[in-house]
Amino acid sequence: MEILIAIVIAVLTGTGLYLILRSRTFPVVMGLTLLTYAVNLFLFTMGRIQYNSPPVVNASDTYTDPLPQALVLTAIVIGFAMTAFVVVLALRARADLGNDHVDGKDSVDDVKEANR
Amino acid sequence: MALLVIVFLPILLAWVPRLTERFGRNFNLIVTLIPPLIAVGLAFSFLPSVLQGQTQEVILPWLPSMGLNLEFRIDALSLMFALLILCIGLFVVWYARFYLSEKDSLGKLYTLLLMFMTAMLGIVLSNNVLLLFVFWELTSITSFLLIGYWQDNSDARKGARMALAVTGGGGLALLAGVILLGEIAGSYTLTDIFAMHEVIIAHELYPVMLVLILLGAFTKSAQFPFHFWLPHAMAAPTPVSAYLHSATMVKAGIFLLARLHPAIAGTDLWVLIVTSTGLITMVFAAAMAMFKHDLKGLLAYSTVSHLGLITLLFGISTEVAVLAGIFHILNHAAFKATLFMSAGIVDHETGTRDLRVLQGMYKFMPITGILSILAGAAMAGVPLFNGFLSKEMMLKSVLHVPQFGSFGWLLPVIATFAALFSVYYSTRFVLNVFFTGEAKKTPKPPHEPPKLMLLPMFIMVAICVVVGIAPHLADAFVNTVGSAVLGYAQEPYHIAIWHGFNAPLLMSVIALVGGLLLYTQKGKLLAWYKKRKPFNELHIFEGTVTRIMSEFTQLVTRVENGSLQRYFAIAIVMLVAMIVYALLPISSLSGSVAITELDIVAAVASVVLIIAAFGTVLIHHNRFGGLLILSVAGLMVSILFARFSAPDLAMTQLSVEVVTIILLMLALYFLPQQTPNESSQKRVWRDASISGLAGIGIGVLAYGILTRPIDSISNFYLENAKPEGGGYNVVNVILVDFRGFDTFGEIIVLAIAGLGIATLLRNLYLPLPLTDKEGRPWDPVRHPPLLSMMARMILPLALMVSVFIFLRGHNAPGGGFIAGLITSIALILQYVASGVGFIRERIQFNYPNWIAAGVLIAAITGVGSWFLGYPFLTSTYTYIEWPIVGKFEISSALPFDLGVYLTVVATTLLILAYIGKLTTTARVDD
Structure with a gap:
């Protein structure tokens, strides 16, 4: 299972970063979301993988590590707030700059220059 | 407790003047006088016990783990400075009420002055070197604001910036110095540091520490070669110049020399560095002062020169020298503040400070004239004035400084020259402004200022004269302060006017007569000076700053081209490099912990998750489709949480997933539905490889950790959740x-x-x-x-x-x-x-x-x-x-x-x- 989870984390990180490197805002936001999954899973699995042992006292015989869970729980909610903030920033940029390029450039020349 | 009130009362009430401006200037004056008046009363209440050599301390913890506490201590030295700060502060506040024109905000000036007062009082009353540094920086900042009081004036802004750069830079050196000092002594509390004198001067880092602390002191007290900021700080309103840049703040460096004297002085290195710096500053600035046409410029250089004199005395470190230094601090404050106020009045009532325009003003403002003559005489060191007494003591001190060996004779010669220059510029200040023929046309018709404006000058001139005639009045106080600076109770020294015919008297006479003779050659001197190449530190300073700025701007535009993609790429490459560097020493990827068996639900979810992640990337150009597949990935993550014993996380992830997707859908409504295919093939490969590498790196890292044993603090939470938290x-x-x-x-x-x-x-x-x-x-x-x-x-x-x-x-x-x-x-x-x-x-x-x-x-x-x-x-x-x-x-x-x-x-x-x-x-x- 550990191998599979490591692969999941690797794939989420890789795909997330690839999308973050795109030049338009929306793919970047999607990339951020994927990266958030990767980070949350990574942090969460730092408490190791255990089945059927939720950290609720008296609910089972063994308990998994509750601390990463508490950290990740707030991280998920804050991750949402941050995604929302970036999305709204993208909307604002679109409204004020007239395009959805991450650098606020749209013309072919600009893009060429940015790619140089 | 009273100590805390003295220090913090001014800043706590600093908002009052600014907010009560609409009640008029007189009301403003009264509310501003209240905090320093209370503080002065409290400070005087310490006088009897302090004169008996007692000290009082108060300590409140702030950051005890770092040795930084609100520790205050009052002894003779701090009391002297506190009284100086508060009394001159009161005078300046009073004077500013009349000086500042109606269109300038008096409340703003008062607010800043009160804040400055706290900063200054904090320096002199601190019993902790770190705390002292905090207040030290506060004086730099408030001084910056005060110099830039007329913020629409370019000179004021530049002068303020230069002062901040120089004193702030020195402050950094001081911070390093006091940290070294504290580490060497094992404590940041002054009282403890004093006790470690022998350890400190024997330590191998002593020279470094000393140089750093002296850098702080010399920049603050405008010692050569850091003197140049002070004349440009004169762009401040004159009350500020009189207060900060003559009587108090520039003396903070001197205070530091005096305060740390028992701990770090007493070595040849100290004597050589401090004495020569003071000596050079004294003579160089006195010479510069002779050629200034601006009244305040003249006074500024004369202040630098007198600060050099005091530095010189603390450098020599003998009993007489230290006492002379202390005495001169008081004397200088009295006559220099008066002269600044006089310059301010002349400026205020005539509209100019140019010595080439001003002359014959005595006819129009006789009272100001008389007060200026008396204060000028004190500055020149004329007998029967206080300036004479401390100058005599100085001349006596420089006669024998063994540390300078065969060059010892240079000191009295240079000191005599400095005194001679001082006589020259004092004469010029007084004669040029008030006499020397008929008045020329000035921008404003000159007249005497309001009587009340002259009140502080009256008091200070009276002090100059009374102390000058009856010096024994100052004996007890100066001697007590001297013990605090020397660190031991010395043989009491009696300040007297007449010591018989001796070398100092001869030097004094040479200076007085020579200075007056030189003044008769004024025209030739000024003509010679005019032919020299003009030299303005401000231009050099600003030029250097601009050059550094433009070079760095070029560097920044090269590195930072505005492409977010490039920044991300660099950051990711660095991430990969760091992971590789961290993982290199590890011999085996797997750890000792056995692999958990495969769970069918989790395995299916994982596979779907992997497919969804790749799918999102593959079709991300169709944004709506990409978003749908992305939501699948989110659902799979919550299933993984549920399987791996994290029900709370699963529920949170599930509900966040819903709102996230709704949010992205909403946003997509306003954005293009397609992402254009604008990345070149090369770029796609480049991005795919760096993000792929980063993903593999993180995956390897995760696998490495997951197969190694865990050592968690969670047992504490599991055991105490019910008994402590009730859940x-x-x-x-x-x-x-x-x-x-x-x-x-x-x-x-x-x-x-x-x-x-x-x-x-x-x-x-x-x-x-x-x-x-x-x-x-x-x-x-x-x-x-x-x-x-x-x-x-x-x-x-x-x-x-x-x-x-x-x-x-x-x-x-x-x-x-x-x-x-x-x-x-x-x-x-x-x-x-x-x-x-x-x-x-x-x-x-x-x-x-x-x-x-x-x-x-x-x-x-x-x-x-x-x-x-x-x-x-x-x-x-x-x-x-x-x-x-x-x-x-x-x-x-x-x-x-x-x-x-x-x-x-x-x-x-x-x-x-x-x-x-x-x-x-x-x-x-x-």
């Missing part, structure tokens, strides 16, 4: 109890994000697409009845579920975060199903207010435990019997969780409802 659900207990402060910070982050979004959306107008991407118009039925009916039926049920989840959160999976998200989803569903208008007719929530309410409830819960004598956010719990429900646990963590709940609901709704409103004609701002 069975350990995750929730950690959130609301053990790590409640973190959670509190997190909901504040959430709140800030929400409010930031609300601000970004203000006045945002985006074109609304009239059709979908294939050009079909939207369905005229915007809200399908079936959906809206269903949604309305679900609402009460969903709310009930969220209440249930909220209440059980402490003991079973659930809690404020999850309940809040469920409530949000239920309400958002209503927005989706029935539209913004429908909701607006029925419920009107001011979301920002609800966010504030949530944070406040959480804060109040936390603060509540203070009143019971426990730290912030300590929780308690008890059981109550409810009808029907039965025995129910009620915990003080519950209201905290309620705060969390409210913040989550209000923020989520604010984000979605505000963006949602953009799709309608009802905009956010109306």
Whole structure:
């Protein structure tokens, strides 16, 4: 299972970063979301993988590590707030700059220059 | 306690003058005089005990672990400086009332002056070198603000910047110096440091420490070669110049020399560095002062010269020298402040400070003239004035300085020259302004200033004369301060006018006669000076700053080309490099822990997750499709959480997933539906390889950790969740109890994000697409009845579920975060199903207010435990019997969780409802 989870984390990180490197805002936001999954899973699995042992006292015989869970729980909610903030920033940029390029450039020349 | 009041009263009341400006200038003056008057009274109450050699200390812990505490101490030296700061402060405040014109804000000046007063008092009363540094920096900052008081004047701004750069830079050196000193001595408390004198001077780092501390002192006290900022600081209003740049702040460096004298002086290195710096400064600045045409420029250089004189004396370090230095601090403050005030009056009443224009003013302002003549005589060192006495002592001190060996004779020669120059410029100041023929035409017709404006000058000139005639009055005080600086009780020294015919007297006479003779050759001297190449430190300084700035701007534009993609790429490459570097020394990838067996549900979810992640990337050009596949990935993550024993996380992830996807859908409405294919093939490969490498790196890292044994602090939480926190659900207990402060910070982050979004959306107008991407118009039925009916039926049920989840959160999976998200989803569903208008007719929530309410409830819960004598956010719990429900646990963590709940609901709704409103004609701002 550990191998599979490591692969999941690797794939989420890789795909997330690839999308973050795109030049338009929306793919970047999607990339951020994927990266958030990767980070949350990574942090969460730092408490190791255990089945059927939720950290609720008296609910089972063994308990998994509750601390990463508490950290990740707030991280998920804050991750949402941050995604929302970036999305709204993208909307604002679109409204004020007239395009959805991450650098606020749209013309072919600009893009060429940015790619140089 | 009284010490704390002396230090902090001025700054605590600093806001008063600024805010009471509309009650008039006299009222302003009175309220500003109150804090220093109280402080002066308190300071005098220490005088009897201090004169007997006693000290008093007070200590309040601040950061004890770093050795930084609010430690104050009053002894003779600090009392002398405190009285100097407060008394001159009172005079200056009084004088400024008349000096400042109606169009300038008097309240602003007073507020800054009071803040400066606290900073200065803090320096002289600190008993901790780190605390002293804090106040030291405060004087730099307040001085910056005061020099730049006329902020629309370019010279004032440049002068302020230069002063800040020089004294602030010196301050950094001082910080390094005092930290070294504290580490060498083993304590940052001055009293302890004094006791370690032998250890300090024997330490191998002593020279480094000494140079650093002296850099701080010399920059502050404008010693050569750092003297250049002071003349340019004269762009400040004259009361500020009189106060900061003559009587007090520039003496902070000197004070530091005196204060640390018992701890770090007494070595040849000290004598050589400090004495030569003082000597060079004294003679160089005195020479510069001779050629200045600006009254304040002349006084500025003369101040630098006198500061050099005091530095010289503390450098020589003999008993007489130290006493002379202390005595001269007092004398200089009295006559120089008077002269600055006189210069200010001349400027104020004639409109110019140019010595080439001013002459014969005695006829128009005889009182100012007489006061200036007396103060000028004191500055020149004429017998029967206080300046004469300390100058004599100085001349006596320089006669024998063994550390200079065969060059010892240079000192008295140079000192005599400096004294001679001093006579010259004092004469020039007095004769040039008030006599030398008929008055020329000045910008304003000259006349005597208001009598009240002259009051402070009267008092200070009286001091100059009385001390000059009856020096024994100052004996006791100067000797007590001397013991504080020397660090031991010395043989009492009697200051006297007449010491018989000796070398100092001869030198004095040479200086007086030579200076007057030189003055008769004034025309030739000035003509010679005029032929020299003009030299302006300000231009050089500004030029250097501009050059450095432009070079770095070029560097920055080269590195930072404005491409976000490039920055990300660099950051990711660095990440890969760091992972590789960290993993290189590890021999085996797998650790000792056995692999967990494969779980079929988790395995399927993982595989789907991998496919979904790749799928999102592959079709991301079709944004809508990409988004749908992305939501699959989110669902799979929550299934993984559920399988891996994290029910709370699974529920949170599931509900966040819903709101995230709704949010992205909404946003997509306003954005292009397709991402153009603009990346070159090369670039795609480049990005794919670096992100692929980063992914592999993180995966390897994760695998490496997962197969190694765990050592967690979680057992503590598992064992104490019930007995301490009163809950069975350990995750929730950690959130609301053990790590409640973190959670509190997190909901504040959430709140800030929400409010930031609300601000970004203000006045945002985006074109609304009239059709979908294939050009079909939207369905005229915007809200399908079936959906809206269903949604309305679900609402009460969903709310009930969220209440249930909220209440059980402490003991079973659930809690404020999850309940809040469920409530949000239920309400958002209503927005989706029935539209913004429908909701607006029925419920009107001011979301920002609800966010504030949530944070406040959480804060109040936390603060509540203070009143019971426990730290912030300590929780308690008890059981109550409810009808029907039965025995129910009620915990003080519950209201905290309620705060969390409210913040989550209000923020989520604010984000979605505000963006949602953009799709309608009802905009956010109306």
